[in-house]
Amino acid sequence: MGRVVLVVVCVLLLAGCGGGTKQACTSPKAERALTRLDADLAALKQAAALPTTDSLKGNAAINRATDQFLLHVETAPIDNLARNRLIDHAAALVAGSCQQCFQAFEAARPIVSIAHGDLDCPAALGPQSSAAIVVAKKLALQEKDPFS
Numbered sequence: 001m002g003r004v005v006l007v008v009v010c011v012l013l014l015a016g017c018g019g020g021t022k023q024a025c026t027s028p029k030a031e032r033a034l035t036r037l038d039a040d041l042a043a044l045k046q047a048a049a050l051p052t053t054d055s056l057k058g059n060a061a062i063n064r065a066t067d068q069f070l071l072h073v074e075t076a077p078i079d080n081l082a083r084n085r086l087i088d089h090a091a092a093l094v095a096g097s098c099q100q101c102f103q104a105f106e107a108a109r110p111i112v113s114i115a116h117g118d119l120d121c122p123a124a125l126g127p128q129s130s131a132a133i134v135v136a137k138k139l140a141l142q143e144k145d146p147f148s
Contacts, residue, residue: 027077029077030076030077030078033072033075033076033077033078034076034078034082036072036076037069037072037073037076037086040065040068040069040072040073040090041069041086041089041090041093043065043068043069044062044065044066044069044090044093044094045093046061046065047059047061047062047064047065047097048062048093048094048096048097048098050062052097052098055096055097055098055099056098056099056100057098057099057100058094058097058098058099058100058101059097059098062094062097062098062101063098063101066090066094066098066101066104066105069090070104070105070108073086073087073090073108074108080110080113080114080118081114083110084109084110084111084114087105087108087109090105091105091106
């Protein structure tokens with residue numbers, strides 16, 4: 001009986017080892033933002049299904065949905081990898097319906113931040129802090145550039 005209890009305890013302890021995952025930026029605000037972004041993606045899908053006469057500019061519904069998504073994804077307190085993946089989904093939804101919307105999504109990707117190891121949640125700091133970070137990075141780049 002003692003061995004059975006020991007085996008059960010060991011199995012339970014081993015089952016818990018390595019089972020945890022680290023998820024950055026998980027908070028109630030982040031969860032609400034992800035829910036809102038899911039709704040924005042659904043609106044994009046619905047708007048992309050509407051007929052359009054000009055695939056360059058899309059239609060009014062897809063333009064509104066694109067604007068809303070870009071605003072919400074920029075201000076969401078999520079990490080840059082999640083932001084990039086959400087933009088992937090949005091770009092895929094509008095690829096055949098609105099070329100300019102697709103280009104707007106491509107331009108909004110945080111590729112440079114990801115490439116330089118900035119995986120944090122810049123929007124979690126607030127819009128003023130995010131703007132201050134951008135200004136500080138621009139100033140740092142100007143100081144490094146010997147030709148400016």
